Amino acid sequence: MIDFEMPNSIRKLVTMLDTVAENMMRPVSRHFDENEHEIPWDYINFMHQAMRATGAGSLAPDEGKKREGPRTGYQKLAFMLEVLSWGDAGIYLDTPGGGLGAAAVEAAGTDEQKAKFLERFTGETPIFAAMAMTEPHCGSDTAKIRATAVRDGDEWVLNGEKIFVTAGHKSLIDTEGFVVVWATIDPSAGRAGMRSFVVEAGTPGCTVTKLEEKLGIRASDTVSVVLQDCRVPFENLLGSPEVQKKTTKGFKGAMATFDATRPLIAASALGVARAALETLKEKLEEQGVEIRYGLPRSRMTNIEREIVDMEAMLRSGWLLVLKAVWLLDERKSNTLESSMSKVRAGDVVTKVTQRALQLLGPLGFSRDMLIEKWFRDAKINDIFEGTGQINRMVVARRILGYTRRELS
Secondary structure, rough: OOOOOOOOHHHHHHHHHHHHHHHHHHHHHHHHHOOOOOOOHHHHHHHHHHHHHOOOOOOOOOOOOOOOOOOHHHHHHHHHHHHHHHHOOHHHHOOOHHHHHHHHHHHHHHHHHHHHHHHHHHOOOOOOEEEOOOOOOOOOOHHOOOOOOEEOOOEEEEEEEEEEEOOOOHHOOOOOOOOEEEEOOOHHHHHHHEEEEEEEEEOOOEEEEOOOOOOOOOOOOEEEEEEEEEEEEEHHOOOOOOOOOOOOOHHHHHHHHHHHHHHHHHHHHHHHHHHHHHHHHHHHHHOOOOOOOOOOOHHHOHHHHHHHHHHHHHHHHHHHHHHHHHHHHOOOHHHHHHHHHHHHHHHHHHHHHHHHHHHHHHHHHOOOOOHHHHHHHHHHOOOOOOOOOHHHHHHHHHHHHHOOOOOO
């Protein structure tokens, strides 16, 4: 049965990360926001060693292990990401480990591929992995991907361009890093022809062409990648090379990746929202404003109602996240819950940061506080890993029983 409280097995880890967030991330938050392409190596190196020591470096740490008691791997990640994003959402995205790249390998790779590509994250040096899906002509409509993969003997030859690749730069500057590239092996097959390929750092023909200048999460690099006659080994294909036009296994592999990562993005968003709400309450307390909990709404002041409403939004979003990651840990389908948590968290973080900034007035708008930064960091959570509009359609299809063709 699902437990909405923090499991005791991860409480010590979260306490440690709370210290990291407060003392290592918050003090440098403004610096890395203003110096977008500077990499926070002190944080990265510390976190790599800390995660190795605690065994928290794997995307799904329970995978392949004999089950003793309830699995909590994804629940642990949700609590970790929430508190790290409370520290700084951009710097959190620089946390070493597999990220989206490892999530794709976990979702679509064989046991041999998982061993080959995921075990490297437990090594001596911090390693990164990314996922490249979005292209210049298509964003959320992944069926329109034009990047191609053509088999040539024991290799695949990839050609195409990918944009907005989170952590793409860091994933390609170390020889152990990699990017999972989504391409089609049969353009006539539509979604059924979609496959993912592990492109390891240093592979000829894979080039970072642009570092983006962004509104928020500026401590995290976002890049464009061009693939020009990029050759990867045949075994770097995740999944089967056979195309069966009546099935969409390749596309489902991508969606399985998102089912795993969307609740984690939602957890990150709620960490930012909590940071903004707590700071707002601290400033109100300094001005002698007391929140009188338990009163009927008709007897509360407008400020009190605002705070209570924001707290309720934050709590409801977190409960959805916990449901989604619990299902992941139980190896149960969570497509509906995953998209619901992402939709709710995107709304919550946008509204809470905006309202906190507005209630603080000029102080919130100024750069003397981090509120305006959190407001900028917030919006990406409603965009990447599937926009709010896309996830709402996923939720509607699941609840109403419509197919993609019937509701798009």
